Amino acid sequence: MSQRLGTISLSPKGNESPYSSYFLKTMFGISQLPKNGLRVQGDAQTFNDLAPEYTEGNSVSGAQKKLLMSLNDGMLVPVKKNGQFIVKPAPDNFPHLPENEHCIMQLAKVVGFDIAQNALVPFESGELAYLTKRFDILKDATRLFIEDAASLCLVAPVNKGSDALSYEDTLNTLFTVSGQNRGVTLNGFRQVLFAYIVGNNNLHLKNLSLFRKPNSQSHFMTNFTPVYDVLSVAPYPKYYGDDLSLSLLNSELEAVFSEAYEQYGHYTGYDFIKFGQQIGLSNSATKKLIKQLCSAVEGAYEYIINASQCPDGMKREIKSHIAEKLGRLSRPYPVNLV
Template sequence: MELFNGAPVPARLPLAAPKQATLQEAEHFRQLTRQISISGVQEKFSLALSTDEPGRLELVVRGGTYILKPVPPARFAAVQSVPANEHFTMQLARQVFKLPTAACALMQLADGSPAYLTRRFDVGPDGLHLAQEDFAQLSQRTEQQHGLNYKYDFSHEGIGTLLKHYLPGYYLPEATLFFRLTLFHYLVSNGDAHLKNFSLHRRPETGEYRLTPAYDLLNTSLHVRDGNGLALDLFANDHETPSFAANAYLAYDDFQELGRRLGLPASRVRRLLLDITGHETATEQLLARSFLPAEQREQYAASLASRRQRLRYSLASAT
């Protein structure tokens, strides 16, 4: 209902996959991908519900209310599973951990290949774009001034400082949501949650700026080696906790320290750390119903188990 406003939309789209497109379709794809932002190697296409044919999604240059991401044209491991990975991770965030997320679905292109579809939350019911700025913009970081790695050379603690600056009246609830998102990114091994994947937007009903729903969530460890599983450092100024210095991986003590630096009540931090390592049965049931192939489901489950173990380990409590 939320994704298409109740309109019946077929799960298979009458669109050729980019690699199988005709010359005319390929040119259309190239024109469209220049109209919206591109992150890394992921192709994104702008779609809207047809005004002439109810329930039909069509490619558009302007006025798009949906973003479609086919299988990336890259040599990642299990690359065909990227759309299903993102769909499951988004559903895990929404259904199990009750995080606000962009509405999404897993679709099929004309050749049966999967494609991830999400509804744009930066476009209002009237078709007008809502004011939105990501944290690369808010931190005034650009490729020209800060180099190719500008989206990654920052910290979660630094984002917290920006939240306090831009949202002083709503800092505590927004910092709490940001902390929950950070825990979730770590749990699912999302190694691509960079500055442009956190944003503020103005809510049309109140005019207030708040964090946007979560987007671009996926387990990158299924496809690439993603180090510690977070795109950004936890702390500013290369700070390390005794736990990280001893074990070389992020664990309970690191996130407890991040919560303290964000100014969150200690009891809330403990409760959120306990929550992120729970919901195992619900997670297993959702994963079993996902569109991921069996091999990737097993890899995803093993990844979650490893992260839960880390998030439950405290060097401070063990010594």
């Protein structure tokens, strides 16, 4: 475990060099850290000034300002085309979001998700940026074909988190467009449950994507891409309204909530078992999935969050949020149910 966790503290301070050579090689294609460490050119302000000009027409639009970058002699510099890295500084209303996203991504990795490779790298001014390596550019420079769930479910991007959407419908559609790949259902179920546990109410249709391999003869999508844009909104109470971006179950769209929800006032394991039923999973398989993910998070979250670069207050808020959610998921089912 310690070896896997060895890449958590990625922003060198002073003379520290916490980067493992394996990490440097796979993430940046270099064998040792440059003398002055890695840096993102400029500061968050110059970054924001450049973003509109550099992001026009590329495939990484999203809610936050971001730039495609390449590594040039230890310096990450913006490029208009073929940048291997996507770099995001903290948005104005979300201080320390890069540290938050980096922390929750490490937790996702440790509990078994395939994640987009990522790191925290300081600007020349010292402020940290979140950086992810593009998974759609393959080694031989061919591109994976990626399609997000908004497009696959025929939902206009502006409606990506609409009240009229449910994860039940979304995962059933993704199952169909993947040629009935049960792996897609299982992975999707885990992503939704993980979002609930960590307080990520940002899992809308543009943050779920499937891929198809280049040269694939099949018109079906293959599987989920590695997960990206996973964070905890819990430390930003102004933005933490509902626990999830979409309704879990279709029935909720008609204001019908489960008996357990009515009793407790929030989702518990019972709602996720119902969710499993509605997307074609057996009750026993669903219970196993819930137990497995909750135990994995339980065993890792304090370590990962403590080791992260989030400020102490943010660490406390995320930890207490996760503890509360794990508690909810272990509430007894109402009598006579499941």
